Amino acid sequence: MKQSRLFSKTRKEAPKDEVSKNAQLLIRAGFVHKEMAGVYTFLPLGLRVLEKIKQIIREELNKVGGQEMKMTALQTKDVWEKTDRWREDLDDGIWFRTHLNNETELGLAFTHEEALTNIMANFVSSYKDLPIYAYQFQTKFRNELRAKSGLLRGREFLMKDLYDFSLDEKQHKEFYERMKDVYKKIFNRLGIGDRTFLTISNGGTFSKYSFEFQTVCDAGEDILVLDEEKGVAINKDDFNDEVCKDFNIKKEDYNFVEKKSAEVGDIYNLGEKYAKAIGLTYKDKDGKDKPVFMGSYGMGVPRIMAVITELFSDENGIIWPEAVAPYKVHLISINKNEEAEKIYRELEQSGIEVLFDDREDVAPGEKFADADLIGCPYRLVVSAKTLKEDSVEIKRRDSDKTKLIEIGKLIKNLNN
Amino acid sequence: MKQSRLFSKTRKEAPKDEVSKNAQLLIRAGFVHKEMAGVYTFLPLGLRVLEKIKQIIREELNKVGGQEMKMTALQTKDVWEKTDRWREDLDDGIWFRTHLNNETELGLAFTHEEALTNIMANFVSSYKDLPIYAYQFQTKFRNELRAKSGLLRGREFLMKDLYDFSLDEKQHKEFYERMKDVYKKIFNRLGIGDRTFLTISNGGTFSKYSFEFQTVCDAGEDILVLDEEKGVAINKDDFNDEVCKDFNIKKEDYNFVEKKSAEVGDIYNLGEKYAKAIGLTYKDKDGKDKPVFMGSYGMGVPRIMAVITELFSDENGIIWPEAVAPYKVHLISINKNEEAEKIYRELEQSGIEVLFDDREDVAPGEKFADADLIGCPYRLVVSAKTLKEDSVEIKRRDSDKTKLIEIGKLIKNLNN
Numbered sequence: 001m002k003q004s005r006l007f008s009k010t011r012k013e014a015p016k017d018e019v020s021k022n023a024q025l026l027i028r029a030g031f032v033h034k035e036m037a038g039v040y041t042f043l044p045l046g047l048r049v050l051e052k053i054k055q056i057i058r059e060e061l062n063k064v065g066g067q068e069m070k071m072t073a074l075q076t077k078d079v080w081e082k083t084d085r086w087r088e089d090l091d092d093g094i095w096f097r098t099h100l101n102n103e104t105e106l107g108l109a110f111t112h113e114e115a116l117t118n119i120m121a122n123f124v125s126s127y128k129d130l131p132i133y134a135y136q137f138q139t140k141f142r143n144e145l146r147a148k149s150g151l152l153r154g155r156e157f158l159m160k161d162l163y164d165f166s167l168d169e170k171q172h173k174e175f176y177e178r179m180k181d182v183y184k185k186i187f188n189r190l191g192i193g194d195r196t197f198l199t200i201s202n203g204g205t206f207s208k209y210s211f212e213f214q215t216v217c218d219a220g221e222d223i224l225v226l227d228e229e230k231g232v233a234i235n236k237d238d239f240n241d242e243v244c245k246d247f248n249i250k251k252e253d254y255n256f257v258e259k260k261s262a263e264v265g266d267i268y269n270l271g272e273k274y275a276k277a278i279g280l281t282y283k284d285k286d287g288k289d290k291p292v293f294m295g296s297y298g299m300g301v302p303r304i305m306a307v308i309t310e311l312f313s314d315e316n317g318i319i320w321p322e323a324v325a326p327y328k329v330h331l332i333s334i335n336k337n338e339e340a341e342k343i344y345r346e347l348e349q350s351g352i353e354v355l356f357d358d359r360e361d362v363a364p365g366e367k368f369a370d371a372d373l374i375g376c377p378y379r380l381v382v383s384a385k386t387l388k389e390d391s392v393e394i395k396r397r398d399s400d401k402t403k404l405i406e407i408g409k410l411i412k413n414l415n416n
Numbered sequence: 417m418k419q420s421r422l423f424s425k426t427r428k429e430a431p432k433d434e435v436s437k438n439a440q441l442l443i444r445a446g447f448v449h450k451e452m453a454g455v456y457t458f459l460p461l462g463l464r465v466l467e468k469i470k471q472i473i474r475e476e477l478n479k480v481g482g483q484e485m486k487m488t489a490l491q492t493k494d495v496w497e498k499t500d501r502w503r504e505d506l507d508d509g510i511w512f513r514t515h516l517n518n519e520t521e522l523g524l525a526f527t528h529e530e531a532l533t534n535i536m537a538n539f540v541s542s543y544k545d546l547p548i549y550a551y552q553f554q555t556k557f558r559n560e561l562r563a564k565s566g567l568l569r570g571r572e573f574l575m576k577d578l579y580d581f582s583l584d585e586k587q588h589k590e591f592y593e594r595m596k597d598v599y600k601k602i603f604n605r606l607g608i609g610d611r612t613f614l615t616i617s618n619g620g621t622f623s624k625y626s627f628e629f630q631t632v633c634d635a636g637e638d639i640l641v642l643d644e645e646k647g648v649a650i651n652k653d654d655f656n657d658e659v660c661k662d663f664n665i666k667k668e669d670y671n672f673v674e675k676k677s678a679e680v681g682d683i684y685n686l687g688e689k690y691a692k693a694i695g696l697t698y699k700d701k702d703g704k705d706k707p708v709f710m711g712s713y714g715m716g717v718p719r720i721m722a723v724i725t726e727l728f729s730d731e732n733g734i735i736w737p738e739a740v741a742p743y744k745v746h747l748i749s750i751n752k753n754e755e756a757e758k759i760y761r762e763l764e765q766s767g768i769e770v771l772f773d774d775r776e777d778v779a780p781g782e783k784f785a786d787a788d789l790i791g792c793p794y795r796l797v798v799s800a801k802t803l804k805e806d807s808v809e810i811k812r813r814d815s816d817k818t819k820l821i822e823i824g825k826l827i828k829n830l831n832n
């Protein structure tokens with residue numbers, strides 16, 4: 001991509017009403033545009049990051065048999081009334097409500113347990129149909145009272161939600177345990193694995209405990225009680241003697257400290273609640289009707305982008321992990337030069353993703369500042385000076401060291 | 417994909433309230449689920465088709481410099497009031513309205529001219545910044561009074577909308593003409609090019625005429641006045657002496673007939689209306705402020721899927737064009753057989769997309785009926801009989817002829 005054509009531009013200041021670091025950086029670097037608090041447009045650079053995060057998640061979910069689909073935001077009330085989640089006052093008024101022109105009341109889905117359970121009732125009849133693992137990347141609408149954390153808490157945001165439909169608690173639990181590993185693998189690939197902890201928390205309505213994945217992060221809205229070395233984490237709200245007893249945690253054996261953290265995923269045992277309320281049953285081997293046992297597995301995609309931005313940035317800008325960077329390489333041409341253009345074409349042809357700063361009326365210092373702000377992992381500079389040595393200057397975004405690489409060896413070097 | 421694991425199942429009957437052929441077929445074949453009139457969930461097979469259509473569109477738009485982004489559904493009223501499109505009564509009440517918990521009124525975007533013009537005001541300042549071509553695949557919400565045409569008219573549906581931001585009418589027009597060819601290319605790749613016509617229609621507010629792409633289709637909601645041979649089409653609503661004069665059409669030179677048709681794309685000259693109302697200007701070479709000249713280019717993705725379904729189907733089911741088929745091959749195993757499983761793995765490894773009907777408790781006749789209903793381009797049957805000849809039976813969905821192909825030659829044959 002030629003930067004002279006990229007319509008988004010970097011800016012020195014974020015909007016004054018934007019107080020979160022992640023949104024400030026992502027706005028300044030031209031990744032997102034703020035429509036209102038908690039509602040962000042993804043500009044071309046931002047969409048590329050979002051799609052890379054999605055693709056990593058998708059690949060890992062497909063490996064364990066996930067089937068991708070896409071549900072709707074508009075919902076009628078009937079099925080939600082069966083679980084008593086149509087209420088106006090639910091979670092401080094989380095529903096966005098609207099209506100058809102004939103006055104039929106509708107809501108914008110903040111989650112999809114009810115909708116999917118209802119769909120599955122068309123397809124599940126026998127024990128042979130189970131288990132099913134269905135997921136989607138879909139826009140959720142949540143009428144949050146406060147949305148001051150940038151992309152960490154959205155009113156309209158893309159969520160990955162997977163649901164398991166199992167024969168019984170045993171089959172559900174096997175998958176649930178498997179998903180813990182899948183989530184770990186995803187967070188590792190996203191570059192935040194070493195700071196992300198499986199965290200014991202309140203189970204809500206369906207079971208005594210549930211698990212969240214929490215990433216240690218100053219901007220987070222949660223607090224962990226954490227022994228990093230032993231990898232044990234409990235949500236501070238739920239840290240008490242009972243938890244310790246239930247999980248056989250002797251406080252004196254641990255070096256617990258409190259750390260701010262952001263929830264990047266949650267995995268729930270939903271039990272038979274939805275299946276019973278909505279009528280999702282199957283016939284077992286003996287021909288007896290049984291309710292389906294369910295679980296849900298969420299991940300907010302922009303929130304993950306926000307956490308990465310919060311963690312991997314310095315005073316000059318973002319430092320994207322390579323797996324989710326909008327482009328691997330930011331190629332900078334000093335003054336107009338044909339050789340830079342040629343290198344750009346060669347890199348593209350060899351499949352390397354390049355943002356090429358070909359702008360002619362921009363000073364080198366400004367180009368360097370932009371490259372730091374946008375945060376691609378490798379910065380390449382082509383100037384008369386480097387060309388004298390048949391070379392390109394290379395610098396990693398996370399390092400201050402520059403070195404020259406012969407042009408002929410560049411692609412091989414970048415592919416290592 | 418193993419059909420024994422695919423959670424959607426075919427069904428004999430569509431829901432009684434579903435009167436359109438496209439939705440009936442897509443529901444019966446397990447591609448979509450109806451949430452309410454004009455609102456459909458995409459099940460795994462349906463999402464695959466949708467993504468293939470998107471990818472074809474994306475490739476062609478990127479070739480002409482389109483930059484992909486993603487805007488938001490939630491909109492505040494300020495910018496829409498500037499163009500007088502916030503009105504309750506706009507297009508018979510097309511807005512879905514909602515509000516924040518603090519009572520701030522919001523709407524769900526039915527289009528994005530205002531929102532994007534507003535965003536561009538952050539990035540456009542000089543003539544050097546133009547032209548810009550930005551597009552998205554994004555869910556539109558339209559509070560349609562009637563939604564009885566299945567996926568042809570959605571209340572919530574995925575739209576590709578591209579907008580051009582040009583220096584002046586001349587620069588806009590060059591791109592506008594280019595987009596006519598881009599659209600033709602897209603419809604050709606989608607398999608509906610020979611039935612799709614650039615159609616003269618009413619220009620709306622901004623110019624005397626605009627152009628639509630209309631596909632001849634009995635389920636369509638429009639009527640064309642069409643000379644198919646000469647490739648001249650006018651929307652019947654706008655066919656009058658004035659049009660004929662303006663486009664130099666002598667009626668006696670044409671064999672006009674009337675045909676029902678569905679609009680699959682529209683391309684609009686928006687002029688300076690949005691830029692002027694919202695304040696999107698640039699400095700020209702002389703430092704003078706000028707409004708940006710715009711155009712918009714829409715395409716409803718599920719509508720295209722619906723049109724394809726309407727056109728390419730018979731009494732037994734859908735007949736997908738290869739470019740958008742959920743899978744290229746539907747491989748059917750008669751009884752359990754190891755050889756079919758081996759062929760399945762080999763096809764997948766060679767990159768051929770296969771739906772493998774490995775179900776053990778389903779009769780061959782039912783499997784054949786399912787294959788016809790789902791409509792993959794090639795049906796392969798592996799049975800004891802074909803294996804005796806070291807072969808697989810192959811049949812195209814659009815033909816009755818079957819023939820045997822040696823297993824060793826299968827992949828080469830399918831890749832031709």
